Amino acid sequence: MQLKLKLTAVAALAVLAGAASAQDVQVVKIGHVAPMSGAQAHYGKDNENGARLAVEDLNTQNIVIGGKKIKFELAAEDDAADPKQGTAAAQKLCDAKVAGVVGHLNSGTTIPAAKVYNDCGIPHITGAATNPNLTKPGYKTTYRIISNDNALGAGLAFYAADALKLKRIAVVDDRTAYGQGVADVFKKIAASKGITIVDEQFTTDKATDFMAILTSIKSKNPDGIFFGGMDPQGGPMLRQMEQLGLGSVKYFGGDGICTSELAKLAAGAKTLENVVCAEGGASLSKMPGGEAWKKRYDAKYPNQFQVYSPYTYDATFVLVDAMKRANSVDPKVYTPKLIEANYQGVTAKIAFEPNGELKNPAITLYTYKDGKKVALN
Structure with missing residues (x-):
């Protein structure tokens, strides 16, 4: 007991x-x-x-x-x-x-x-x-x-000028704080490197039709387009670039387009291979x-x-x-x-x-x- x-x-x-x-x-x-x-x-x-x-x-x-x-x-x-x-x-x-x-x-x-x-x-x-x-x-x-946009925009501008030797680039941004910010940095550094900004266009972060913007850009004969924005716009833009015969034009953007989703949204457009995008930080490897x-x-x-x-x-x-x-x-x-x-x-x-x-x-x-x-x- x-x-x-x-x-x-x-x-x-x-x-x-x-x-x-x-x-x-x-x-x-x-x-x-x-x-x-x-x-x-x-x-x-x-x-x-x-x-x-x-x-x-x-x-x-x-x-x-x-x-x-x-x-x-x-x-x-x-x-x-x-x-x-x-x-x-x-x-x-x-x-x-x-x-x-x-x-x-x-x-x-x-x-x-x-x-x-x-x-x-x-x-x-x-x-x-x-x-x-x-x-x-x-x-x-x-x-x-x-990294902030100063690093991303500058890195892309240096690559466009020094590695690719581009001379004529059009700039598009989605008017958001991110898109406009990274585009402004790119423009400033690109111009300082001797690149001519041949056209500036604006869209929104809800748009999916860029034919009018791209038609205007095409008439300026650019060798590159910089897009300040995100991949829901980047993917359709790449498809429409191909449709308008802009298949040889380089396409630049910051981390907003630098995703695996961009490939899906581009839906097989060959222009995807013209993309050069920047991400803050090292690559995973x-x-x-x-x-x-x-x-x-x-x-x-x-x-x-x-x-x-x-x-x-x-x-x-x-x-x-x-x-x-x-x-x-x-x-x-x-x-x-x-x-x-x-x-x-x-x-x-x-x-x-x-x-x-x-x-x-x-x-x-x-x-x-x-x-x-x-x-x-």
Whole structure:
């Protein structure tokens, strides 16, 4: 009887210990925002997959911060690539008191959302938005872990002038913060390299018919076209270039068109092989952990990889690295640690300039062969 009482007491203590340890688990929410609906949903899904994979990996590490075991959860929002929805999503995450945010995808949504995060004191890291104006306000809550448009536009202009020896280029942009920004940089550097900008045309990020624009450009006899915009417009534009007999004209663009989806959207157009596009960061094969990470990603999310998921993965880890170094998940406490980041990620060694820009950003140029994206450098 006495032994039975002892065993019961031990069992009760075990239950109490289990309850105590369960109470010591703290749920920490990390926000993620990208277009999950509309023409750019393939980018958004890829970005969210990267952040989700990071959260799952972090939860296997039994991380303890401030004496509590941490369980991370992703609070995912859809901004549909729309600035108004972007600020609404940002405010929703502020109201939900998330610890930090990964996002947004588009510069046009990230720039206005950055003010919302700054005002509510929550840090955000984008691995996709590239307009240099993002970091100009000097918010201590804004970080970017990818090259900005100054690097992308300049890299493409140098390649057009120095490697391809082009002389006459037309420029088209979609009037978004991203498209206009990268086009402006390209124009400025191209002109400084002796390239004549023979025509400038504008479209929108909803358009699919570019015949009038391309007909006007064709009359100016260009040897290249630069497009500042995204692949839902880039693919149809390539098809229509072929239809109009612009099959020998080079086609340049930033990371917005530099996707595997572009090949599908071009639907067999031979002009796809004339594409030269730029991405911030190294190619997957040259990233410190790129190829091993991509195998894991593909196993979990087959046929969904686009461009930015390695960066959203790293962005999530960079936020948590700052929490660990501060021994706090409170944004007021850990945000000052972000600027001191020295984190070895999948994409690169991540450290920041005083304005939140990535130190020593790389860019990679790509083209397409047999429908597949291949690195040029």
